[in-house]
Amino acid sequence: MSLQAQAKQLLDDLGVDPDRYTGGAMSSFSPVTGEQISALTPDSVETVADTIARAKAAFRVWRTIPAPKRGELVRLMGEELRASKEALGRLVSIEAGKSPSEGLGEVQEMIDICDFAVGLSRQLYGLTIATERPGHRMMETWHPLGVVGVISAFNFPVAVWSWNAALAFVCGNPVVWKPSEKTPLTALACQAILERALARFGAAPVGLSQVLIGGADVGNALVESHDVALVSATGSTRMGRIVGPKVAARFGRTILELGGNNAGIVCPSADLDMALRAVAFGAMGTAGQRCTTMRRLFVHDSVYDALVPRLIKAYESVSVGNPLETQALVGPLIDKQAFDAMQASLEAARAAGGTVHGGAREAVASNAAYYVRPALVEMPAQTGPVLEETFAPILYVMRYSDFDAVIEDHNAVGAGLSSSIFTLDMREMETFLSARGSDCGIANVNIGTSGAEIGGAFGGEKETGGGRESGSDAWKGYMRRATNTINFSRELPLAQGVVFDI
Numbered sequence: 001m002s003l004q005a006q007a008k009q010l011l012d013d014l015g016v017d018p019d020r021y022t023g024g025a026m027s028s029f030s031p032v033t034g035e036q037i038s039a040l041t042p043d044s045v046e047t048v049a050d051t052i053a054r055a056k057a058a059f060r061v062w063r064t065i066p067a068p069k070r071g072e073l074v075r076l077m078g079e080e081l082r083a084s085k086e087a088l089g090r091l092v093s094i095e096a097g098k099s100p101s102e103g104l105g106e107v108q109e110m111i112d113i114c115d116f117a118v119g120l121s122r123q124l125y126g127l128t129i130a131t132e133r134p135g136h137r138m139m140e141t142w143h144p145l146g147v148v149g150v151i152s153a154f155n156f157p158v159a160v161w162s163w164n165a166a167l168a169f170v171c172g173n174p175v176v177w178k179p180s181e182k183t184p185l186t187a188l189a190c191q192a193i194l195e196r197a198l199a200r201f202g203a204a205p206v207g208l209s210q211v212l213i214g215g216a217d218v219g220n221a222l223v224e225s226h227d228v229a230l231v232s233a234t235g236s237t238r239m240g241r242i243v244g245p246k247v248a249a250r251f252g253r254t255i256l257e258l259g260g261n262n263a264g265i266v267c268p269s270a271d272l273d274m275a276l277r278a279v280a281f282g283a284m285g286t287a288g289q290r291c292t293t294m295r296r297l298f299v300h301d302s303v304y305d306a307l308v309p310r311l312i313k314a315y316e317s318v319s320v321g322n323p324l325e326t327q328a329l330v331g332p333l334i335d336k337q338a339f340d341a342m343q344a345s346l347e348a349a350r351a352a353g354g355t356v357h358g359g360a361r362e363a364v365a366s367n368a369a370y371y372v373r374p375a376l377v378e379m380p381a382q383t384g385p386v387l388e389e390t391f392a393p394i395l396y397v398m399r400y401s402d403f404d405a406v407i408e409d410h411n412a413v414g415a416g417l418s419s420s421i422f423t424l425d426m427r428e429m430e431t432f433l434s435a436r437g438s439d440c441g442i443a444n445v446n447i448g449t450s451g452a453e454i455g456g457a458f459g460g461e462k463e464t465g466g467g468r469e470s471g472s473d474a475w476k477g478y479m480r481r482a483t484n485t486i487n488f489s490r491e492l493p494l495a496q497g498v499v500f501d502i
């Protein structure tokens with residue numbers, strides 16, 4: 001069966017109306033074979049305005065429903081996702097080219113965040129704060145914020161929406177989602193799954209969750225709307241540089257989850273077998289198309305020759321292939337543009353004195369699909385393409401001899417998402433995690449840079465945008481805080497002892 005037919009079958013099973021993805025002018029393709037799998041009708045700037053207006057009306061109702069009741073909707077969402085896990089995971093694999101286990105893993109992440117958000121719906125705590133005035137009480141309360149616009153990237157086509165939506169819903173906000181134009185089908189499927197939860201829930205307002213189909217212009221309409229209180233945008237730093245200032249100019253709020261240039265440091269005491277597996281998965285998994293993919297590796301002189309040749313062997317032997325039909329660990333790049341960007345970076349690395357292992361295109365599936373052997377590049381120094389994220393499986397490997405200097409190098413790039421150190425030395429580990437260590441939002445010890453759990457706050461510093469999503473107290477980004485002072489005395493004492501007698 002063609003991938004188009006397989007996708008149609010899955011979409012039918014998931015309850016998506018075929019009119020949404022057939023007969024339109026916007027094509028989407030499967031990276032697995034390069035074949036077209038849909039022809040959608042994109043939303044216009046006018047339909048975006050109507051969509052936002054519906055969301056705004058939904059907000060007026062949803063914000064008044066008690067948070068634990070809102071949590072019940074998210075509980076049902078988790079149930080529906082469990083029921084649809086196989087089909088949605090498979091659709092992710094077809095549309096984004098992930099292996100079956102990665103496709104299912106992404107849906108599992110959605111289920112996990114629903115579970116987290118259900119508990120959270122009873123824990124949206126504010127503080128009670130000591131006041132200096134007698135007969136007064138001071139507290140803070142957290143209120144729903146408003147319409148949340150979610151703009152997402154192709155590489156986590158469904159999980160990123162759920163991280164935002166599950167939290168936004170329990171926090172009392174409607175969501176308008178503009179998925180990547182490269183992965184619209186999985187977004188339509190998520191909406192259909194959620195609609196089943198909404199039908200069972202019964203009391204949710206129309207417009208609580210909506211999907212907009214289109215490219216940057218449709219995303220921009222969300223970004224510029226004064227009725228979108230929060231824009232949560234996941235994608236390249238290039239996109240964030242445009243979106244961030246536009247939302248700031250209207251004093252809107254953003255959660256920016258942008259590019260990464262994540263590094264690992266392998267120290268003299270490292271467990272090299274463990275480091276080898278962690279680096280191999282972190283750098284080659286998902287064909288290097290995770291925001292947390294390991295892209296730079298600093299290896300201490302004393303262990304370089306024991307580790308790097310083994311790593312090169314792993315690069316030479318890792319299975320590259322059709323993720324739907326083989327057990328291959330490395331699937332396709334998303335498209336030709338990604339392949340060209342990878343080749344350009346490898347060329348720049350060679351020009352900067354790098355020795356490139358791998359990186360060539362492999363004949364898999366069809367001419368329209370882009371499979372590559374992952375590339376490991378031994379670099380004399382951290383220069384040229386090493387300083388930028390190329391969204392492809394390239395790992396730049398560099399030697400180091402001085403621990404303080406390697407921390408400096410580690411931090412000397414624009415992005416600040418994820419990082420890891422491999423060491424059994426307590427001083428190195430704690431230094432890496434300390435204020436003078438890694439400057440990233442995620443800093444790991446003896447595991448790779450990718451594969452975060454939903455319980456922690458996810459996001460990064462500097463050119464990664466500073467946003468936090470998912471666990472910990474990331475929910476605060478989806479609510480507004482009010483400080484309330486209540487006077488239950490018969491006096492009116494002013495703060496700081498100010499006298500104002502009239």
Ligand code: NAD
Pocket residue numbers: 151152153154155156178179180181214215216217218219220223234235236237238239242243256257258259260290291292389391417459460464
């Ligand atoms: P991209 O920036 O090309 O597109 C991301 C989304 O932004 C798409 O929906 C796109 O339509 C939209 N968009 C682009 N320009 C826009 C504009 N001017 N206004 C409004 N919307 C706009 O990214 P991509 O190629 O889909 O994804 C890969 C990138 O995403 C990588 O840089 C990766 O590191 C990053 N990413 C980051 C995270 C994270 O959590 N930090 C997670 C996943 C991916």
